Amino acid sequence: MIKILHLYNNLLNLYGEYANMVLLKKHLADQNIKVEVITADSAADVRLEDFQFIYIGAGTERKQKLALADLQTRRDDIVHCIESGTNMLLTGNSFEMLGRVIVDADGVEHSGLCCFDFSVTEQSQKRLTGDVTADCAMIPATLVGFVNKCSTIIFGQDSAEPDAKPQAAAIPASAIKSFCTVKRGLGNDNVAPDEGIRYKNLCGTHLTGPLLVKNPLLLDWLVKKLAESSDTKGFVFTPHDYPNENDAYAVTLQKLG
Amino acid sequence: MRVIFAIMVCKALKAVGKLLKRGSSLPGQIALKLYPNILKKIKMPQYVVAITGSNGKTTTVEMTAHALQAAGKNLIYNKEGSNQIEGVATLILSNCTFFGRVKADILLLESDERYAKHTFKYFTPTHYCITNLCRDQLTRNGHPEWVFDDIKRSIRPGTTLVLNADDPLVSLFAHNEDAPKNEEQPQKTGKNVWFGINRTNTSQEEVTAMYNDFYFCPKCNAKMDFDYVHYSTMGAFSCPKCGYKKHATDYTVTQVDEPADEITIDGQFKIKLAQKGMHNIYNLLAAFALCGQLGLNPQTTADALSGYTLTNGRTLRFALGGRKGVLLTSKHENSVSYDQSLKIAANSGEQCDVLIIVDAISRKYFTGETSWLWDINFNLLNNPNIGEIYLCGTYCSDLALRFEYTDIAQSKIHAYSNIAEGVGKLKSSSKKLFVITCFSDKDKFLVLTD
Numbered sequence: 001m002i003k004i005l006h007l008y009n010n011l012l013n014l015y016g017e018y019a020n021m022v023l024l025k026k027h028l029a030d031q032n033i034k035v036e037v038i039t040a041d042s043a044a045d046v047r048l049e050d051f052q053f054i055y056i057g058a059g060t061e062r063k064q065k066l067a068l069a070d071l072q073t074r075r076d077d078i079v080h081c082i083e084s085g086t087n088m089l090l091t092g093n094s095f096e097m098l099g100r101v102i103v104d105a106d107g108v109e110h111s112g113l114c115c116f117d118f119s120v121t122e123q124s125q126k127r128l129t130g131d132v133t134a135d136c137a138m139i140p141a142t143l144v145g146f147v148n149k150c151s152t153i154i155f156g157q158d159s160a161e162p163d164a165k166p167q168a169a170a171i172p173a174s175a176i177k178s179f180c181t182v183k184r185g186l187g188n189d190n191v192a193p194d195e196g197i198r199y200k201n202l203c204g205t206h207l208t209g210p211l212l213v214k215n216p217l218l219l220d221w222l223v224k225k226l227a228e229s230s231d232t233k234g235f236v237f238t239p240h241d242y243p244n245e246n247d248a249y250a251v252t253l254q255k256l257g
Numbered sequence: 258m259r260v261i262f263a264i265m266v267c268k269a270l271k272a273v274g275k276l277l278k279r280g281s282s283l284p285g286q287i288a289l290k291l292y293p294n295i296l297k298k299i300k301m302p303q304y305v306v307a308i309t310g311s312n313g314k315t316t317t318v319e320m321t322a323h324a325l326q327a328a329g330k331n332l333i334y335n336k337e338g339s340n341q342i343e344g345v346a347t348l349i350l351s352n353c354t355f356f357g358r359v360k361a362d363i364l365l366l367e368s369d370e371r372y373a374k375h376t377f378k379y380f381t382p383t384h385y386c387i388t389n390l391c392r393d394q395l396t397r398n399g400h401p402e403w404v405f406d407d408i409k410r411s412i413r414p415g416t417t418l419v420l421n422a423d424d425p426l427v428s429l430f431a432h433n434e435d436a437p438k439n440e441e442q443p444q445k446t447g448k449n450v451w452f453g454i455n456r457t458n459t460s461q462e463e464v465t466a467m468y469n470d471f472y473f474c475p476k477c478n479a480k481m482d483f484d485y486v487h488y489s490t491m492g493a494f495s496c497p498k499c500g501y502k503k504h505a506t507d508y509t510v511t512q513v514d515e516p517a518d519e520i521t522i523d524g525q526f527k528i529k530l531a532q533k534g535m536h537n538i539y540n541l542l543a544a545f546a547l548c549g550q551l552g553l554n555p556q557t558t559a560d561a562l563s564g565y566t567l568t569n570g571r572t573l574r575f576a577l578g579g580r581k582g583v584l585l586t587s588k589h590e591n592s593v594s595y596d597q598s599l600k601i602a603a604n605s606g607e608q609c610d611v612l613i614i615v616d617a618i619s620r621k622y623f624t625g626e627t628s629w630l631w632d633i634n635f636n637l638l639n640n641p642n643i644g645e646i647y648l649c650g651t652y653c654s655d656l657a658l659r660f661e662y663t664d665i666a667q668s669k670i671h672a673y674s675n676i677a678e679g680v681g682k683l684k685s686s687s688k689k690l691f692v693i694t695c696f697s698d699k700d701k702f703l704v705l706t707d
Contacts, residue, residue, distance in 0.1 A: 010469070010472040010473070011472070011473065013468055014392075014395070014400055015395065015628045015629075016628035016629065016630070016631030016632055018467075018468075018631070019628075019631040019662075022662055023662075060400050060401075060402040060403070061402070061403075062402055063473075066473075066478055124406060127397075127398070127399040127403060129396050129397065129399070131623075131624055131625050131626065144625070146396065146624070146625075146626040146628070148395060148396065148399060148400075150399070150403075208628065209626070209628030209631075210628050210631055213631075213658070214627075243654075244654045244655075244657045244658035244661060244672075245658055247654035248627070248652070248654040248655040248658055251625075251651060251652065251654060251655070251674075252625045252627070252655075255623075255625045255651070256625050
């Protein structure tokens with residue numbers, strides 16, 4: 001039995017993110033793994049440590065701040081989940097909540113959860129959007145997706161304002177891997193190809209929407225990972241044919257390639 | 258002198274453009290290069306009416322123009338595709354005297370929702386209608402709140418706002434007459450005029466779309482209530498915590514008689530509908546409200562709009578082999594538009610097949626982004642009226658995958674990446690056919706019809 005938490009499904013759901021959970025549930029069921037997906041509007045309504053997988057999707061800049069304020073009350077639990085190796089996936093701007101600070105377009109500083117040593121700066125002049133192809137260590141194929149954001153993410157203490165207060169211990173930039181390396185599209189700082197973050201079993205990426213739907217191999221990777229971490233004894237991955245998923249991926253890759 | 262010169266160039270280019278049958282925004286673009294502030298120097302007519310929003314701009318402009326012309330008003334207005342500042346400049350400069358006076362009593366503008374903030378730096382509309390804001394072309398627009406902020410920057414004090422009271426985001430644009438004066442942001446005052454549709458026989462009790470962007474109140478973030486919903490999140494919203502709710506309306510559809518395709522506005526003005534769908538009723542109502550604000554007699558407006566068939570051809574009839582059908586032009590990357598079209602097919606009351614084409618996601622830019630398919634409620638086609646469902650075009654597998662997660666029997670679904678091949682299979686039946694696709698793809702179907 002795998003318990004999945006889709007947190008802020010009503011607040012952060014801008015680009016069809018729910019489809020990730022729909023397909024993940026189906027694929028786990030196809031492997032004969034029992035799965036339960038719980039949705040929650042507030043982290044206070046659930047015990048985060050009860051779940052084998054936590055998913056959070058993308059929201060508008062305003063809604064992300066609301067989620068952040070809510071998640072602040074569970075900061076220690078999030079840190080515990082990350083360090084103890086809970087599988088987590090945060091898509092779109094939701095992973096920005098894990099950094100030191102988000103400076104919004106009006107210059108207002110919103111304290112992040114300080115799990116990781118990076119800082120986020122938003123602007124309101126230009127929407128940064130575009131198709132993405134990327135190399136991703138977890139899969140032996142090109143990752144496809146879309147970025148839709150207005151922020152720049154800079155890693156390391158140096159990025160903080162000179163007068164920034166010393167903050168709670170965040171995982172240093174040197175310990176954070178990138179989620180993928182973009183070949184086409186925008187990375188974290190909109191210059192270098194490094195995109196997203198990966199640390200233990202947490203993945204954060206600015207790729208929006210149904211990432212798992214668009215990338216069958218990434219979904220396979222996650223299914224295997226979750227199955228192996230579950231209490232299912234002697235799990236053996238059974239390949240299934242999902243022609244529409246594979247064809248849709250092939251078309252997108254061909255169009256973007 | 259510069260004014261006269263810029264106007265002359267614009268008029269000359271416009272004349273040449275007409276001969277060459279070329280696009281309509283280039284003359285304005287060049288005039289703006291010659292004299293960036295040209296629009297500030299123009300003597301505007303008594304009424305400058307702007308219409309913006311996600312959906313229905315072109316239709317609302319066309320209906321308003323038709324009613325105003327029927328009432329004998331002297332107006333100029335822009336046609337589809339020229340709603341950014343260059344197109345607006347072309348329209349204005351090619352319709353003014355060499356001394357910069359617009360030769361019309363009313364200037365009616367469709368205004369791009371993202372670029373209105375630039376256009377209205379140079380002149381201020383007397384009336385500004387905002388039809389609705391929804392998820393639309395997010396690959397370009399980001400999201401509705403991002404567009405909201407852009408439109409907000411285009412609103413000036415003194416403009417009469419004509420607002421959709423059923424839209425929780427649009428309603429936030431209202432001038433706040435009670436707001437305390439703030440030195441940095443001068444008080445933005447002006448008249449608010451509201452339009453909306455009362456509860457109808459087909460109203461839903463709650464949001465039934467695939468997503469609800471107003472699950473939480475946009476003012477105070479508490480869980481929002483809906484008394485009734487017409488579609489998407491359009492309806493009588495109310496926040497139990499802060500009291501934000503659908504505003505009382507000045508122009509109201511008081512009855513929708515679906516079998517008769519007729520609506521009643523303000524309890525007395527009856528209008529026959531030439532186009533189906535609640536979204537078209539909103540367009541009609543917005544036009545009715547604007548005409549009312551411009552001093553038209555409401556009966557005159559109602560008579561002009563009754564049974565009026567749009568010339569912009571969003572609904573097209575066709576013959577294909579032994580079939581008759583209707584093409585419902587919808588917008589890719591816009592689930593509200595798709596849901597409305599799906600409802601029309603599902604509620605047509607006759608046995609029909611449906612063809613959906615997603616081949617080029619946009620005609621203006623490239624993207625391979627298909628997440629918007631998950632925002633569309635394709636389950637609306639899970640209806641006994643609906644026979645076979647054909648999915649065609651480059652993205653037919655994305656569509657077919659989306660349909661796997663509906664309650665519709667998979668045996669009804671047929672996917673063909675080659676549009677001609679899929680359409681060829683459809684020719685043998687005599688059943689009615691609904692085709693749902695976008696501007697970018699509709700001609701790929703129409704060339705295959707008889």
